[in-house]
Amino acid sequence: MCRCRMRPDRVADAPVHNRPALMSKLEIHQLSVHYAATGGGSVHALSDIDLSLDPGDFVVALGASGCGKTTLLSCIAGFMQYSSGQILLDGEVVTGPGAERGVVFQKHALMPWLDVVANVEFGLRMRGVDRATRRATALDKLRLVGLEKFAHSPIYQISGGMQQRVGLARALASDPEVMLMDEPLGALDALTREQIQELILELWWETRKMFFFITHSVEEALFLATELIVMTPSPGRIAHRYQLEFGRRFIECRDARAVKSDSEFIRLREEILGVIQQSAHDELDAA
Amino acid sequence: MSTTRHAGHGEDAGDRVAPVAVAARARAKGERTVTGYSIPGQGSSTIISIVTVILLLALWWLATHLGWIRDLFLPTPERIVKAFGDAMRGDIQGGKPLQDHLWASLYRVFAAFLLACITAIPAGIAMGVSRIARGILDPPIEFYRPLPPLAYLPLIVIWFGIDERAKVVLIYLACFAPLAMASRAGVRGVMIEQINAAYSMGASKWQVIWHVIVPAAMPEIFTGMRISIGFGWTTLVAAEMVAATEGLGQMVLNASNFLRTDVVMMGIVVIGVVAYAFDLLMRYVERLVVPWKGRG
Numbered sequence: 048m049c050r051c052r053m054r055p056d057r058v059a060d061a062p063v064h065n066r067p068a069l070m071s072k073l074e075i076h077q078l079s080v081h082y083a084a085t086g087g088g089s090v091h092a093l094s095d096i097d098l099s100l101d102p103g104d105f106v107v108a109l110g111a112s113g114c115g116k117t118t119l120l121s122c123i124a125g126f127m128q129y130s131s132g133q134i135l136l137d138g139e140v141v142t143g144p145g146a147e148r149g150v151v152f153q154k155h156a157l158m159p160w161l162d163v164v165a166n167v168e169f170g171l172r173m174r175g176v177d178r179a180t181r182r183a184t185a186l187d188k189l190r191l192v193g194l195e196k197f198a199h200s201p202i203y204q205i206s207g208g209m210q211q212r213v214g215l216a217r218a219l220a221s222d223p224e225v226m227l228m229d230e231p232l233g234a235l236d237a238l239t240r241e242q243i244q245e246l247i248l249e250l251w252w253e254t255r256k257m258f259f260f261i262t263h264s265v266e267e268a269l270f271l272a273t274e275l276i277v278m279t280p281s282p283g284r285i286a287h288r289y290q291l292e293f294g295r296r297f298i299e300c301r302d303a304r305a306v307k308s309d310s311e312f313i314r315l316r317e318e319i320l321g322v323i324q325q326s327a328h329d330e331l332d333a334a
Numbered sequence: 335m336s337t338t339r340h341a342g343h344g345e346d347a348g349d350r351v352a353p354v355a356v357a358a359r360a361r362a363k364g365e366r367t368v369t370g371y372s373i374p375g376q377g378s379s380t381i382i383s384i385v386t387v388i389l390l391l392a393l394w395w396l397a398t399h400l401g402w403i404r405d406l407f408l409p410t411p412e413r414i415v416k417a418f419g420d421a422m423r424g425d426i427q428g429g430k431p432l433q434d435h436l437w438a439s440l441y442r443v444f445a446a447f448l449l450a451c452i453t454a455i456p457a458g459i460a461m462g463v464s465r466i467a468r469g470i471l472d473p474p475i476e477f478y479r480p481l482p483p484l485a486y487l488p489l490i491v492i493w494f495g496i497d498e499r500a501k502v503v504l505i506y507l508a509c510f511a512p513l514a515m516a517s518r519a520g521v522r523g524v525m526i527e528q529i530n531a532a533y534s535m536g537a538s539k540w541q542v543i544w545h546v547i548v549p550a551a552m553p554e555i556f557t558g559m560r561i562s563i564g565f566g567w568t569t570l571v572a573a574e575m576v577a578a579t580e581g582l583g584q585m586v587l588n589a590s591n592f593l594r595t596d597v598v599m600m601g602i603v604v605i606g607v608v609a610y611a612f613d614l615l616m617r618y619v620e621r622l623v624v625p626w627k628g629r630g
Contacts, residue, residue: 126530146536156527159626160549170535173545203629221535 071137071224073100073123073257078132080118080283091282092118096132098276098285100225100257105294107260107272109319111327115283116261120229123259124150136224146170149218151228155210157202163213164189164198170221181220188216191253192246208239215243215250225257233263244270245303252298265319269293269312270303277319279326287322289315409596414603417596426597427588430580436604438580442498443570446505447563454510454562455555458517462551463543471514479511483569487576496577501570508569509562516558520551553627556620563612571605582608 078096081089093115100106108116121127123134125144134141136148157166164185171181189195192212197205202213211231218226228247232240244267251258251271262268268275271294277287297306306312391411397403398410405413417426424431460467478486483504490507494500524547532546574583582605589597620627 124530124534126533144530144533146534148534150531150534152527152531154525154527156525156531158528158546158549159629160552160624169532169545170537173532173535173537173541201626203626217531217535227534 071102071257072135073098073225073259074133074135075099075123076133076135078119078122078134079130080115080122080127081130093122093129094282094284096283096285100259102224102257103251103255103273105251105258105260105271105273107262107268107275108278109262109265109268109275109323110278110283111263111280111323113283114278114280116278117229118283119278120150120227120259120261123225124148124227146174146221147223148225148227149221149223151211151214151218151226151231153230153233155202155207155214157210157213157217159202162199162201163194163205166202166213167216167220169217174221185216185220188219189213191219191250192216206239208235208243211235211243212246215247219250219254223256225259226251228258228260230261230263232267240267241303245297247271248294248297251294265316265323266307269315269319270297270307275319277322280330286326287319289319291315406593406595409599413596414600417594417600418604421585421597421600426585427592427594428580428585430585432585432604435580435582435585436608438578439570439574439582440608442501442581443505443563443566446502446570447509447566449502449506450509450513450562450566451559454513454558455517457510458514458519458555458558459521459543459548459551461514461518462521463547468518475511475514478507479515483508484572484576487573491577501573501578504573505566505570509566512565513555513558513562516561517551517555520554520558521547523554524550553620553624556616556624556627560613560616560620563616564609567605567609567612 075096075098078093078098079091080093081091084090096119098106108119110116118127122129123141125141125148141148158169161169164182167188168176168181168185171184176184186195186198189198192215194209194212194216197209202210205213214231231247232243235243247258247260248271258271260268260271262271269291272289272291273294275289275291276285277289278284279286293306293309293312296309297303300306394408395411398405398408409417418432420426421432424434457467457471461471462468486507487500487504490500490504494503528546528550529542532542537545570581571583571586574581575587578584582601586598586601586605589601
């Protein structure tokens with residue numbers, strides 16, 4: 048039984064061979080989004096968002112529906128244009144979707160006409176990687192998510208949890224610098240959800256990529272994040288930031304229950320729930 | 335905890351309990367199997383349908399053999415079977431065997447259907463993905479689509495003559511509209527997440543169309559193909575009744591001129607069986623090509 052306390056000397060030894068050769072960085076400066084509402088007018092979806100990610104950062108955005116979490120992710124992914132501000136990846140302005148930013152969706156968004164491994168290698172195929180190389184990469188990523196035995200199963204015959212694992216493997220196959228995840232566990236049952244949370248932490252620790260993750264669940268956010276941003280709606284903005292280390296503790300001791308029942312974890316959970324509820328009340332009062 | 339690495343390989347394995355074994359065990363213990371409350375109309379209707387068909391055939395046999403209806407209006411079932419045999423040997427008006435009529439009809443409908451597939455599917459997809467293509471193709475298709483094919487048959491005959499070409503063009507037009515509409519609707523059915531996923535993996539616009547939109551539209555396209563070949567068949571038989579020297583429609587029409595009710599009814603049965611065979615064939619191909627339909 049481990050004590051589940053941080054030991055800084057151990058935490059520092061991230062797998063060196065997996066470190067990106069070029070230190071990448073994602074920077075978001077003063078990002079605002081106004082989009083045209085149906086029936087005239089505009090919605091102020093995001094207001095002056097500042098955020099910066101280095102390799103190994105796990106940023107989790109938490110907040111009620113309509114707080115702009117998904118808008119923020121869509122902007123980073125390049126699915127959506129922004130009104131003002133800037134998103135820079137390695138100093139270059141993000142102007143559209145690209146393979147250096149992998150996305151995992153809430154609905155799995157896999158291609159049901161392809162089997163599991165063909166889904167994972169889809170991006171490599173689109174970019175003209177030869178058959179043998181892309182198959183090897185895809186199988187390697189499937190091993191990472193524990194699905195190598197299901198490589199040739201049809202997508203529609205595997206469970207929701209397994210579909211999300213395929214989604215993770217698919218995003219990893221392109222070896223992106225940033226992993227963007229839009230509530231990937233929202234539709235899963237509680238048990239599967241916890242298993243995949245652990246898997247995501249392991250993948251994060253092994254790859255040392257930048258992770259940006261959206262969730263509704265306070266517990267999930269606390270467990271995964273190195274930086275937790277609590278967002279509030281109209282306009283969508285970052286209300287609170289927390290620097291956390293529960294994810295690293297899990298990597299240390301591999302005991303999610305111990306991490307989640309830690310008194311510090313519970314205290315923060317209650318505090319953040321309070322913050323979110325307060326902002327929901329303010330919202331109602333304002334309306 | 336030592337290692338929980340890659341835990342949960344078989345997270346849903348618990349769901350897979352063999353239901354047959356459970357039922358057998360329950361029976362052995364003398365337990366009554368129960369069913370839940372059902373929606374009105376739920377359950378299999380196969381046996382009822384079989385009984386209905388047998389009763390109708392029996393009624394037909396009785397009505398003709400007891401002389402309730404004159405032979406001219408409703409021949410006995412045996413006469414229909416005999417007419418089928420006669421037709422196979424070419425022993426009917428016109429002297430052509432049934433096979434010749436059947437092949438003539440099948441050739442026309444498949445030629446037109448293939449032509450429609452090659453043109454209508456790309457046209458529909460283009461309408462789905464391109465504002466310009468939609469703008470150009472929408473008015474002509476929406477104009478002619480609701481017209482009954484027999485209404486513009488005279489014009490087709492004036493333009494293409496009364497030979498095979500006119501018939502194939504007519505069937506082709508009948509097949510084209512539903513197939514193009516279905517392909518267009520199929521494109522609308524693609525999930526935006528699938529498209530975004532492809533873009534975020536580095537796909538180009540054309541790759542998204544070819545590798546995401548087209549396959550995602552396939553289930554709808556197949557529905558369109560089923561509807562379209564059905565339309566084609568109905569139109570074909572009607573067209574052959576207007577100007578033809580062979581074909582199932584012509585055979586039926588010719589027989590009716592000689593008051594051969596038995597041949598007319600035999601012809602109708604053959605036309606119906608072929609239509610049903612088309613549908614079975616299309617459903618078979620559909621299961622083969624788009625097995626994910628309704629399960630995506």
